[in-house]
Amino acid sequence: MNYYSTEISNLIEQLSRLPGIGGKSAQRLAFHIIDMPMEQVEQLAGTIQSARKNVKYCKSCYTLTDKEICPICMSANRDHSTIMVVEDTRDLAAYERTGRFDGVYHVLHGALDPAMGKGPEDIKLKELLVRLQTENVEELIIATNSDVPGEATAMYISKLVKPSGIKVSRIASGVPIGGELECIDEVTLLRALEGRVYL
Numbered sequence: 626m627n628y629y630s631t632e633i634s635n636l637i638e639q640l641s642r643l644p645g646i647g648g649k650s651a652q653r654l655a656f657h658i659i660d661m662p663m664e665q666v667e668q669l670a671g672t673i674q675s676a677r678k679n680v681k682y683c684k685s686c687y688t689l690t691d692k693e694i695c696p697i698c699m700s701a702n703r704d705h706s707t708i709m710v711v712e713d714t715r716d717l718a719a720y721e722r723t724g725r726f727d728g729v730y731h732v733l734h735g736a737l738d739p740a741m742g743k744g745p746e747d748i749k750l751k752e753l754l755v756r757l758q759t760e761n762v763e764e765l766i767i768a769t770n771s772d773v774p775g776e777a778t779a780m781y782i783s784k785l786v787k788p789s790g791i792k793v794s795r796i797a798s799g800v801p802i803g804g805e806l807e808c809i810d811e812v813t814l815l816r817a818l819e820g821r822v823y824l
Contacts, residue, residue, distance in 0.1 A: 633655060633659070636655040636659075637655045676691075679691045685729075685756070686698050687731065687734065687752060688714045688732045704727050705760065705762075706762055707763065708753075708756070708762055708765050708766070709730050709767075710782060711730055711806070712735060712736050713807075717730045718807070719811075720814060723811045723818070725815055725818070731749070731752075731753045733769070734748055736748065736769055737774055737777045738773075743774075750782070754786075763791065763792060764791065764792040764793075765791055767783065768818070783795070794821040795821060
């Protein structure tokens with residue numbers, strides 16, 4: 626039995642499709658939106674549409690940005706000879722919050738997961754290899770998650786890159802097995818970075 630009008634039910638249904646939003650959270654958000662002043666609702670809707678329309682991949686590191694090249698890749702204060710490979714933009718943001726990594730990044734947008742049909746062509750791996758051939762890179766830090774796909778991705782990248790003579794390291798195990806980088810505190814991430822091991 627539907628307790629709400631069609632409009633409210635449709636809003637709840639749309640919100641519940643977002644990751645991490647269950648039925649109760651969607652209902653709470655829907656009523657919050659309905660209670661917001663119309664000006665704020667229009668601003669929220671416009672911001673969502675604008676972000677979806679204007680956010681794209683950085684042409685260098687493939688993080689999400691609204692510019693051709695993201696601010697990190699554009700910065701002359703960053704060490705462009707050190708690239709940290711992460712699975713997604715949220716992992717990049719987690720390391721940026723530590724305030725201690727001064728290199729640049731490469732965002733894979735996923736990890737190798739044959740069980741789910743995700744191979745090398747499904748992530749930004751080819752783009753990483755092109756960067757390594759065209760840029761003066763001395764060290765590649767692999768900071769994929771410490772779950773099975775993340776570890777498989779780290780080993781695969783290591784085997785591809787090591788013959789080129791570029792130093793390849795892996796973040797240390799301050800990150801728990803199965804842990805998602807975006808959920809880990811800055812101190813643990815910093816220890817993992819500082820204790821990285823060379824592969």
